[in-house]
Amino acid sequence: MQKVIVIGGGVVGISCALKLQDEGYEVTVLDPGEPGEGASWASCGSIAVSEVVPLSKPGTMRRAPGWMLDPTGPLTLRAGSALRVLPWFLRFAGNARASQIDKISREISVLTRTALADTQAFLGALGLSDLLRHQPVIELYDSAQDLDHERVFHDARRALGFDLEEISGAQAAELEPSIASDFAYAVVLKDWRSVVDAKRFVMDLHKVFVERGGKTKRVGAKGFVREDHKVTAVHDDKGDAHVADQFVIAAGAYSRRLAAELDCPIQMEGVIGYQTSFIDPGVTVEHGLIYAKGGFGITPYESGLAIAGSIEFAHLDAQPNWKRADILVQKAKRVVPDLETRNGERRFGRRPLTPDTKPIIGKVPGMHNVMLATGHGQLGVTLAATTGRLVSEMMTGRQTEIDMSAYKADRF
Template identity: 55%
Template sequence: MTQVVVIGGGVVGISCALSLQADGQEVTVVEPGPVGEGASWASCGCIAVGEIVPLSQPGMLMKVPGWLLHPKAPLSLRPTSLPGLLPWFARFTANARPSKMRAIAADLARLTFAATGDFKAQLVDIGAPELLVERPVLKLFDDERDRATMGAAFDLARDLGCTIDEITGQEAHEIAPAIAPDFKYAAILRDWSFVTDPKRLVEALHQTFTKRGGTVVQAAATGFDRETRRVRAVRLSDGRSLPADEVILAAGTHSRALAKALDVPIQLEGVAGYSTALSDPGVDLTHTVFYPKGGFGMTPYEDSLAVAGTIEFAGLNAPPNWNRADILVKKALRVLPNLQTTKRERRMGRRPFTPDTRPIIGRSKHVQNVTFATGHGQLGLTLGATTARLVADDLARRPLHLDVQPFSPDRFSN
């Protein structure tokens, strides 16, 4: 029996662990934090099928300088993080060319179009199909100029197979009466869906994994014992070493440092996202609603309304800037005028972003028995089950259902 160590117990890591366990592997998950309180915990909980246009789209790049100077903007950067970000931003900017954008979007489309089927199969396997709400999401726009910022992205997404219907703001209000009636335009993203609670999802995946004999170790991976181009053991923060025939690197924002220890120079930055769970919102919302101008979305979880979003570049050890979460809640009143915000719980999660928006999936030529499953950015929840399927099929030497070369960890060396 193959001994597999999965580094990272977030939604991607635990999904990989379950798929490998189903193949008869002996699997240990290494996770230092509380189960279910990673990046997915501070998100809108969406299965974002068709969220395929890279962040480096020209319209966004033009706004970045102004955003960085505005404390309430959707994107912020702490000055201390700037020097280390420059190589990442240089490659990020290079991906704004139309040919690059289309290639990235096409690659992401192949991944996300498999997501709903893979995710539903995973939920059936763990006996929790009720965690998925198959209901489209709405995006709201104040006026024609606001809508135009998404026009090229919508056109590219439709061209690659996404279903997006543009409607009036009044029609959006009729679909979800809690929404303010004065938005000029809206869009229905029909391929999307959302979960009832991301934390409960990750907890359910962990519970199934341990019930089936899997082991979760509460520690951080700090390095590796190597022999030429193979990892023999994973070193832990508590002083132990876990023997490993195969290693899955799904450590989110910590993956870059671990990859460096393997001589694999990936480009990945941890981007902080904030969420506030409103336990008594005072409104009835049945759809996830995004307000792109405000940089946030809102999802009706089973016990709260989540207001989540923003992009903040800060060091991995930087404390949360809770003002970012509070700003989103204030902006949410533009969308839901009757929203009650008194009972709230603030959350922060760091999302691992690559400069080309593609996740990192597959093996590197530098090390034989390590498979990367990281860098999913805002698509970790969406692609957890799909990534797990690819990883398990690769280790079992089964044919892969799509080409993973565009997601190779070695692409950053080119």
């Protein structure tokens, strides 16, 4: 039986591990932390199938300088990280052209189009269908002007086949009585779903992986043993070597360092986001909610009502700035006025974000037996099952239904 080592046990790594088990591989997951305690636990948990327009869209680029100067704004750059992030940011800005926005949206939609079906099939086969909620997600707008700024992107998403319905703020409040009654408009993202709990989602996947004979080791990968164009083993941070036939690098934002060890300089930053969840929020919320102007989402998880968002560029070893989590909580009362904010549990995660917002799924250039599954940015939960399927198809040498060249590591 061929052995595979998956480096990183977040939502992407564990999904790859399970799909590779299906193919008959003997799979070991290496991760120094708890399964998914990276970005995966901190997420809003949306299966955000129409979130295809890249972050570099004109609205973001226009407002970014103002946001960066505003300590309560949704996007910020940590002092001391500017020079490090500059090359990435210049590439990111280069993707703000209309033709690029169009092209990237199409390329992301090729992946997200099957994401809900992939997730449902994946969870169903594992007996974990209860991890998905059935309600769509609602995006809220303060004014007609705010909605007008976004309408062009909503139309682009509709043109790609996604299902968005514009409704009035009053209709939104009927659908979701917990929200403030004075929103002007809302958009129901009809083909989105949310996971019942971001943490349980990853933990349950790990549980099934282990029950099916998968091995997990609480170590971090540090370097590789190479022979010609192959890796034969991975060294961990305790000095041990782990031998396998195939390797998958799925270490989220940290994948960049591991790829660099294999002379594969991928373009990716770990963009920090925060989550605070309230076990006793004093209000019942039925739908996932997005307040784009505030830069956050609100998701009703089993373990509490989660307020998650913020985009903070900071170097990979930077500590979290919890003030940014607190700012989101204050702003959340604009959306859910009755929210009680006692005993919040805070988390943070680094979204692995490429300058074109597309993930990296495919072989490390020049290496026959190492694949990358990373760079999912805002879409790691959405695309985990799809990525697992594609990685398993590629590793077994099957033809993927889609052209994978748009997601190659050496596209930058």
